[in-house]
Amino acid sequence: MSDTTEATLAEICIVALAEAFRGDGEVLCNPMGPVPVIAGRLARATFEPDLMLTDTIAYAIEGNLPLGGDPSDAVVESYMPFRTIFDQVWSGKRHVVMGAPQIDRYGNQNFAAIGDDYRKPKAQLLGMRGAPGNLINHATTYWIPTQARSFVESVDVVSGPGNDTIASLPEATGRFHEIRRVVTDLGAYDFETSDGTMRVRSLHPGVTLEQAQEASAFELTVTGEVPESRLPTDEERHLIREVFDPNGVRNGEFR
């Protein structure tokens, strides 16, 4: 029997992230971390069947692999070692989901290092990793489990350039740049604004606009009535709970 209890916060976030892939068609969906990985697999299993997904190692696989499942059970449809991933980045047929310990109003992201002095940071984080290349080549979505910590007035270091940064560069440079969505524990945000600022797209059930604003060091752009984030359908709930994440790894991301 399917578990039909009320959707949890993690499940609402997963659905909001899956929604970021709607309309992507045949691209490599490259989510990082458990909640985004479930979201990518969920999108493909439901409304975006043409997405390509990896086993998070080196193969593009078919089917509904559970989190931590044995990829050797899956049907391999293509080979995606890191070199091919970078080639894929530059070719543009990719949509990545990354984290953002710091993000500002225009979507400038930092996961490299925290502190005023990049040469001697307070906290060394991931480094540049793939952010500079990802942002300037294809669609990017951010997953932020704790909005209040991450929505900052200005980032210490720009690893992933935001809309104002891109606007200051020649037009040709930024022509593939797109920050599709930001999903947090409080809501989903986009940049469908004339000035490139972050807009409230939807708020998770029970979250008020005041609460969302309070958990942000910059002013959130609001256009019209803000809808509630959509709940998972019965099918989605079943897929998340029984197929992709039977062990509840998704709940461990909120700390």
Add this chain to the structure above:
Amino acid sequence: MADKRMTEDEVVAELKSGMTIGIGGWGSRRKPMSLVRAILRSDLTDLHIVSYGGPDVGILTAAGKCRRVTYGFVSLDSIPLEPHFRAVRQGGLLPDFMELDEGAFYLGLMAAAHRVPFYPTRAGLGSAMLSENPELRTVTSPYGDGEELVAIPAFEMDAVLLHMNRADAKGNGQFLGPDLYFDDLFAMAGAKTYMSAEKIIPTEDFLREGPVHTLKIPRTHVDGVVEAPMGAHFTECPPDYGRDEAFQREYAATAKDPEAWAQFRADWLELESHEAYRAKLEERGRA
């Protein structure tokens, strides 16, 4: 045909303080750890390390062996942030480094392998990769579009260290795991390239081990071959072995405490030879 077999210490004897040394693998995956430990126990210093960084960078920077590091990230994979490297960076002990986009890093290797001064990319425009690395330059496309791109400079390296699953005595290398990473480019980019391998086998046995596509390191770019079973330990080296997560956790935990780090170095990283390390590992496995 030249027999290129050497020992770890013979490789290190070819290196000099101040050199730029590339290290293959990726994060905590198929790193030439027996060679890294041989550097650690040598008196080499003032090194410039070029790496998709893992414990190689953690160990050599924490031990004060490095003047500079060029990297895209430094990670232990299952422990996303390399704690020894973090301590070094946060202590301000590595003021000279170049942190690049990890795809741009591939272009620096490829430029060196192809002997051109740079490869262009869009990666880095608008990010701190450019603003924090003033030595990086941009180029303007000579074609009609006139687009400005980042010129990733060739990573010229005095020596490169790699670890493969199999090799022959002539210096051909074979990877049997899921990903070569960028080791073929590293091999071609190094002025000298030294390759350790789990096993040195007769050339005619290569195709019994894996399909022809796994023969990615040609001997034209290899100067020395070291047989080092468990040579990538504690990083992973599939299909020969996975990562030793328990050992890696122990290593990582020592970043918090200088005494524990000194003890771990003495107990494991500064043993007199790879044979001694393997013997101790076997003992640990039986315990």
